[in-house]
Amino acid sequence: MYRGKSVAVVLPAYNEEGFVGDVIREMPGYVDRIYAIDDRSTDGTWEEILEAARADANAERPASRSREGEVADRLAVDGGTSALAARAAVRDPIGRVVPIQHRENRGAGGAIKTGYLAALADGTDATVTVDADGQMDLSQMPRLLDPIVEGEADYAKGNRLCFREYRSAMPRFRFVGNAILTFLTKIASGYWKTMDPQNGYTAISGEALEAIDVENLYEYYGYCNDLLVKLNVHGMRVADVTMPAVYGEEESSIAYSEYIPKVSTMLLRNFLWRLKTKHLVLDFHPLALFYLVGAGLAATSVFAVGLTLFAAVAPIETAVQGSSILLLFLGGLAFLLFAMVFDMGESEHLEMQVQ
Incomplete structure (x- = not known):
């Protein structure tokens, strides 16, 4: 629990052996649930998730065990007819970790969607998304949760673009692509002051998660951009939280030559949908x-x-x-x-x- 609110973390992982275990073991004690989603990895990611979950369960974390078993019980009610059961195999919780394995590779957005569905089933107050590659500073999580807990925002996201060292570390093509997608996302979503929309370090309230159509979220890397459009249509408040990036030995799997045109096309569709839905219907x-x-x-x-x-x-x-x-x-x-x-x-x- 964090300031009286239940907190879950969605941890999508694809071929993150050597990283995902450390992220699980280093998760703050106030996190009640960790939905660790293996997106049909081809390395030892799944085994590392299970091993780290057992290590985490053996640690002294009284606050994180207060709701043990609730996720498994609620998911079992839906059985094989639920959207979650149709896309993933959900194992019994190991301590506060719920190991989830996709039946087929669904991409970064697909893994986030699976975690959101689990959080909805559990009725979590706030759900945080954390990458499994160790690039996100877990000590910054309260800065994402505070606007939600205090009722000032429904969705909070990190913003790395204000740091010169982050911008200078970007390859030129990636920086230009990020700038283009940032501008297009402003137009598509209506959140004109929000920066770094590709940042996957986010927190969303239970009310906002219930309001959006989780099952129809975009399943490619542009899921963050897609989510912003849906949040705007439902009148949700967004907090842009300044925070530095963490650099390690991991490598990005995004092919920007494919990513930029694909997400740009999605944003055009979303822009037209937002105009029609919010300002005409x-x-x-x-x-x-x-x-x-x-x-x-x-x-x-x-x-x-x-x-x-x-x-x-x-x-x-x-x-x-x-x-x-x-x-x-x-x-x-x-x-x-x-x-x-x-x-x-x-x-x-x-x-x-x-x-």
Whole structure:
């Protein structure tokens, strides 16, 4: 328990032998549950999870044992019909660790989804996501939990981009990709002040977890970005928590040449879904129309440029058409900027920064 609230940690692991055991053993004592998800690893990750769970259970952690058995009992009620049972095999808890093994590899987002489903079944007050590679400073966890426990936020996430040493340690291509996805996530989610959306060190309240559609969360690496969009539609408050990154010997398995276009496409779909759901279906706000009109005018101007380039017209006609196309493009840009300003104002009360 942390300040009177139950805390669970979702620990996704894929080929993290040599790292995941240390993360489990070093988990703070106030954590009640650790959902350790093996995403069908091909190394000794599963065995290391079980060994670390036994070592953790033998340690003196009275606070973490207060709810022993609840997860297994609740999951057993659903039997084979539950979404969790259909995607993973859940073993009986070993101390506070619940070992979960995927029936097939589902990716980082898929493992997070499995852990969230388990946390929902257990009725946890706050659920933290921690990578199994040891890159997350566990001593920083209270800074993620405090905004939730104090009722100031429904979701808290780390922000590493404010640290120069983190930015300078990034390969140039990765830094550019991160900057692009950060900007696209701002547009898609409506959280314009939130930075470092790819950061997987997060905490979410039980109420927020119940509000979003966990079973339809994105299962690729862009699950963090996808989650922000869903949180905004439900009016959830987000805390951006400044914290440093931890560097070790682990290597990223993300292929950025595939990751960036794939997540960008997902964000475009999510952006259109957010406009439709939040600003047209659930409520009406003119920013949706500004976005649509602006995009339409800009697209029309681009199409007109193409026609002009391939059409054989007189120089005077070309000049006239060029002026019209420019006005069309500038008009579309103005509509888009107005829409963004409205969007910032709409979600400003849902964002907070924790230094």
